[in-house]
Amino acid sequence: MNISQSLLARRHRRELSRIPQLSGGVPVSRREALRRSVYGSAGMLLMEPFSVRAAQDPLSPRKLSTGDGPAKSVIQIWLWGGPCHIDTFDPKPGAGREYTGALADTLDTNVDGMQIGQLLPGLAKEADKYSLIRSMTHGTNGHETAAYLVQTGRTSERDVFPGSGAVVSYFKGYDAGYEGLIPPYVVLTEPQGRFSEAGFLGPRYKPFATGGNPASPVFAVEGIVSPGVTEEQQRARRDFKGKLNTLGGALPGHSALKTVVDSEEQAYELILGDAGKLFDLGQEKDEMRDRYGRNTFGQSCLMARRLVEKQVPYITINYKGWDTHKQHFQIMNRKLPELDQGLAALLGDLSENGLLDSTVVWCTGEFGRTPKVATESPWNGGRHHYGKAFSCLLAGGGFKGGQVLGATNSTGEEVAERPVYPADVIGSMYGQLGIPADAPLPHPQGTPTNVVPGESENVPMGGLLKELV
Amino acid sequence: MNRVYIVALVFCLFAVFAVADDSLYESGPMKVPGDGELDAGAAIDKLVWARLDKLDLAPAKLCSDEVFIRRAYLVAIGTLPREEEVRDFLSTTDDVKRTLVVERLLDSPEFADYWSMKWGDLLRIKAEFPIKLWPNAVQSYHHWVHDSIRTNKPYNEFVRELLTGSGSNFRRGEVNFYRAMQDRTPRGCASTVALTLMGERTKLWPERKLDAMAGFFSNVAYKSTSEWKEEIVYFDPTADEDNLHRQAIFPDGNPVELDPSQRDPRMVFADWLIRPENPYFSRTISNRIWSWLMGRGIVDPPDDLGPHNPPAIPELLAHLEREFTESHCDIKHLFRIIMNSQTFQLSSIPAQRSPEAVANFAHYPLRRMEAEVLIDALNQITNTKEDYSSPIPEPFTFVPDDIRAIALGDGSITSSFLELFGRPPRDTGLEEERSRNITAAQRLHLLNSSHVQKKIKACPLVARAAETAGEDSAELIERIYLQVLSRYPTEDERTVVREYADASGMGTRSLALDLVWSLVNQPEFYFIH
Numbered sequence: 001m002n003i004s005q006s007l008l009a010r011r012h013r014r015e016l017s018r019i020p021q022l023s024g025g026v027p028v029s030r031r032e033a034l035r036r037s038v039y040g041s042a043g044m045l046l047m048e049p050f051s052v053r054a055a056q057d058p059l060s061p062r063k064l065s066t067g068d069g070p071a072k073s074v075i076q077i078w079l080w081g082g083p084c085h086i087d088t089f090d091p092k093p094g095a096g097r098e099y100t101g102a103l104a105d106t107l108d109t110n111v112d113g114m115q116i117g118q119l120l121p122g123l124a125k126e127a128d129k130y131s132l133i134r135s136m137t138h139g140t141n142g143h144e145t146a147a148y149l150v151q152t153g154r155t156s157e158r159d160v161f162p163g164s165g166a167v168v169s170y171f172k173g174y175d176a177g178y179e180g181l182i183p184p185y186v187v188l189t190e191p192q193g194r195f196s197e198a199g200f201l202g203p204r205y206k207p208f209a210t211g212g213n214p215a216s217p218v219f220a221v222e223g224i225v226s227p228g229v230t231e232e233q234q235r236a237r238r239d240f241k242g243k244l245n246t247l248g249g250a251l252p253g254h255s256a257l258k259t260v261v262d263s264e265e266q267a268y269e270l271i272l273g274d275a276g277k278l279f280d281l282g283q284e285k286d287e288m289r290d291r292y293g294r295n296t297f298g299q300s301c302l303m304a305r306r307l308v309e310k311q312v313p314y315i316t317i318n319y320k321g322w323d324t325h326k327q328h329f330q331i332m333n334r335k336l337p338e339l340d341q342g343l344a345a346l347l348g349d350l351s352e353n354g355l356l357d358s359t360v361v362w363c364t365g366e367f368g369r370t371p372k373v374a375t376e377s378p379w380n381g382g383r384h385h386y387g388k389a390f391s392c393l394l395a396g397g398g399f400k401g402g403q404v405l406g407a408t409n410s411t412g413e414e415v416a417e418r419p420v421y422p423a424d425v426i427g428s429m430y431g432q433l434g435i436p437a438d439a440p441l442p443h444p445q446g447t448p449t450n451v452v453p454g455e456s457e458n459v460p461m462g463g464l465l466k467e468l469v
Numbered sequence: 470m471n472r473v474y475i476v477a478l479v480f481c482l483f484a485v486f487a488v489a490d491d492s493l494y495e496s497g498p499m500k501v502p503g504d505g506e507l508d509a510g511a512a513i514d515k516l517v518w519a520r521l522d523k524l525d526l527a528p529a530k531l532c533s534d535e536v537f538i539r540r541a542y543l544v545a546i547g548t549l550p551r552e553e554e555v556r557d558f559l560s561t562t563d564d565v566k567r568t569l570v571v572e573r574l575l576d577s578p579e580f581a582d583y584w585s586m587k588w589g590d591l592l593r594i595k596a597e598f599p600i601k602l603w604p605n606a607v608q609s610y611h612h613w614v615h616d617s618i619r620t621n622k623p624y625n626e627f628v629r630e631l632l633t634g635s636g637s638n639f640r641r642g643e644v645n646f647y648r649a650m651q652d653r654t655p656r657g658c659a660s661t662v663a664l665t666l667m668g669e670r671t672k673l674w675p676e677r678k679l680d681a682m683a684g685f686f687s688n689v690a691y692k693s694t695s696e697w698k699e700e701i702v703y704f705d706p707t708a709d710e711d712n713l714h715r716q717a718i719f720p721d722g723n724p725v726e727l728d729p730s731q732r733d734p735r736m737v738f739a740d741w742l743i744r745p746e747n748p749y750f751s752r753t754i755s756n757r758i759w760s761w762l763m764g765r766g767i768v769d770p771p772d773d774l775g776p777h778n779p780p781a782i783p784e785l786l787a788h789l790e791r792e793f794t795e796s797h798c799d800i801k802h803l804f805r806i807i808m809n810s811q812t813f814q815l816s817s818i819p820a821q822r823s824p825e826a827v828a829n830f831a832h833y834p835l836r837r838m839e840a841e842v843l844i845d846a847l848n849q850i851t852n853t854k855e856d857y858s859s860p861i862p863e864p865f866t867f868v869p870d871d872i873r874a875i876a877l878g879d880g881s882i883t884s885s886f887l888e889l890f891g892r893p894p895r896d897t898g899l900e901e902e903r904s905r906n907i908t909a910a911q912r913l914h915l916l917n918s919s920h921v922q923k924k925i926k927a928c929p930l931v932a933r934a935a936e937t938a939g940e941d942s943a944e945l946i947e948r949i950y951l952q953v954l955s956r957y958p959t960e961d962e963r964t965v966v967r968e969y970a971d972a973s974g975m976g977t978r979s980l981a982l983d984l985v986w987s988l989v990n991q992p993e994f995y996f997i998h
Contacts, residue, residue, distance in 0.1 A: 160894070206888070220919050222913075226922060229922075243969075248992060259907050383923065
């Protein structure tokens with residue numbers, strides 16, 4: 001099919017969708033036909049046709065049969081840099097100014113006996129919807145290693161494991177029958193980049209990073225939404241380009257060029273199809289946009305809710321700026337209200353729409369920050385990396401709300417009760433999605449490997465979060 | 470439904486008329502090399518020809534000059550030829566002009582940049598997780614590789630230095646070879662050496678073979694210093710205390726007595742490996758270079774050698790090994806003889822299609838440009854830059870703002886473009902880490918991203934077009950073709966462009982914009998062909 005013909009196919013999609021096109025005379029929907037062509041030659045939508053290291057036959061996609069769980073989607077709010085636990089979800093008003101700095105007050109929440117930091121009034125009103133894990137620990141203070149630990153649950157030095165988004169994409173994405181046009185693993189807005197999120201699963205399971213800024217007048221999702229180019233211009237240029245494909249004319253039927261045509265067909269489905277509308281936040285009421293906060297993080301939360309409505313299995317909001325060695329309190333005064341408004345709106349909105357029960361929301365960074373304020377020069381009131389103790393907010397998808405799991409000591413420096421390691425959180429999340437702990441991962445050397453680390457891996461675990469289920 | 474078919478038929482007819490003039494991409498037929506021809510390229514052609522003849526396969530025609538200059542630049546130096554270079558080359562009538570281009574490319578500074586990038590993949594030059602070399606060490610490692618390539622260090626010396634280096638990771642670049650691996654046990658080192666320098670995957674070996682080879686690496690030791698992240702790689706004769714005098718076995722099965730109190734076992738291993746007659750040595754590198762230039766190894770993939778994976782044309786591989794050895798391990802000599810062969814200069818338009826034609830080099834394969842080459846090409850055409858910065862805040866790595874992606878030393882310094890287009894993570898050193906696949910996300914990015922749209926708007930020819938509005942656009946169209954596709958437009962293409970402009974009534978700038986967009990989105994642009 002050349003480009004002009006594929007344009008034609010689009011134009012007549014209604015008719016075509018009713019015509020039995022593929023063998024066997026079974027009527028096939030346009031989308032199914034597209035999906036088949038995707039598997040057949042061009043690779044998964046937005047993905048590599050097959051993973052480099054987990055190679056498999058692209059013609060017979062493995063149908064993964066994990067079970068169903070209460071959760072259908074995950075929203076990961078990644079506080080890149082490491083937020084301070086005692087300024088947010090684990091306040092220590094009794095520890096003194098040496099520790100609390102200027103943020104010495106706490107707020108009561110709508111759950112009896114549960115208190116959070118003073119800059120989180122919105123979240124104080126939604127505490128019944130989420131639980132707090134106050135005893136997160138892994139002991140690593142380097143950004144990249146800690147980020148790897150928290151998102152993969154693994155400590156392995158030998159292999160690069162996939163992050164939870166890639167694992168969910170593997171078990172709940174195209175291989176498991178996901179049919180959405182939007183890729184199954186989306187990052188708002190920039191990829192994390194410090195390590196390969198797909199690990200040994202390979203590039204097929206990497207996230208689609210939107211780019212752009214959802215808080216600007218037009219959310220220019222990289223590649224999908226091109227401000228200033230009308231649909232008519234897109235079509236005219238596409239036609240023009242087709243006529244200039246001289247090499248294509250000299251190599252009719254070449255398999256590499258067929259892959260190009262198929263990939264391009266999918267790309268234009270996103271450019272000219274409904275994807276653009278999904279990313280158009282202008283379709284939300286002004287009050288709704290205001291509720292989330294008119295900033296990049298707030299509007300990313302709103303966008304995440306829209307993606308959940310389209311059953312996208314895993315969405316990461318990569319929220320940067322938490323690495324506050326200096327100017328910690330000034331930055332908290334600016335950022336925490338933003339986090340508070342966006343996250344509270346997200347939890348409230350998901351709940352009001354009946355989506356919270358099927359959507360896991362988890363919010364943490366790669367570690368906490370030193371509870372004792374670094375007052376000396378050059379930090380002058382900063383906080384450093386602290387992997388020994390930190391907090392994680394966990395909501396929805398069948399997890400209980402209004403609970404506090406684990407505790408740190410009076411200064412927030414030591415885990416005092418029920419240590420929780422990253423693998424516990426991630427493994428529990430997989431459980432809620434219906435991915436059993438012993439679901440196998442395709443290890444590149446063929447070593448038997450499950451989604452939750454087995455005992456032989458010597459990954460520290462405190463146990464899955466039975467208390468919250 | 471009828472309407473669908475009729476319209477489709479019209480498009481098919483159009484497609485027939487639009488079929489390109491093949492001479493655009495092809496010149497004459499391949500010449501059967503005669504016995505009197507002595508140059509090394511002819512020797513390659515003879516062997517390929519004999520093989521094709523035996524299989525009853527016809528080779529493609531030779532490629533045109535337009536195809537040659539573009540292919541030679543992209544393959545040898547990862548760089549798009551500039552407009553002036555293309556014009557000069559096409560207008561020259563010199564018989565040996567292709568040979569002269571090859572010589573110029575082998576001497577160009579980009580040659581060292583581009584091949585340092587390739588070696589950076591194999592040698593896993595990366596500051597961060599999971600290799601964790603650290604920026605200072607990355608710089609010294611990259612400089613060592615870059616210098617070695619720039620000075621065309623004989624490959625046997627290159628390998629000896631890599632295998633036997635001792636010293637600080639910040640000062641002796643080559644010692645990072647033993648740091649750039651996740652598994653630094655003797656077995657891990659042996660595995661890495663086997664993959665990188667012998668092209669074999671030890672997971673296919675019997676356990677005892679790997680254990681026996683590991684013996685050469687059990688005296689590699691590491692220690693830190695008071696300098697932050699500095700690490701000394703050194704030879705510790707007492708490292709394997711229980712096993713000081715021991716027998717090790719070379720991968721070819723020959724045993725050797727090791728006595729670390731007398732000699733670093735790594736030197737014993739290096740002496741064995743870099744002997745000219747050792748096939749593990751010269752075969753591996755000859756096949757790798759062939760695969761880099763030809764898009765496919767004689768043994769393919771080039772880092773999975775062994776009895777399970779025989780060469781497609783054994784005589785050809787033997788010939789390259791001989792050339793390599795006789796030239797005293799001169800890497801550029803192999804480049805020279807391969808690029809001067811007719812086999813390298815075959816067109817991508819196959820005489821017939823079959824997997825055998827592909828495996829036996831009957832035509833030149835289509836390969837998508839590597840991520841770094843593609844972004845550099847876009848930047849060259851549009852006179853734009855990318856911002857690269859190291860993710861490690863301290864020490865700050867100074868990245869010049871006009872740096873080309875092929876010259877980036879550190880695999881951790883990346884961009885979403887490079888990731889999207891398959892830059893390897895440099896985790897394992899396997900060639901297959903680098904992806905040349907085409908995906909919908911890539912098409913989306915080139916077709917419609919603000920990143921690429923902004924570049925096209927900044928393109929000097931587009932800016933110039935705004936000033937020359939109203940003038941005849943023929944020269945503009947020609948220059949855009951030369952800059953993007955390294956050739957002049959055909960008459961048909963000129964007509965299509967003119968008709969497009971006339972039909973929409975667009976201005977010269979819009980036309981330039983749409984034409985640049987259209988050409989960078991052609992397979993002819995992003996494929997090496």
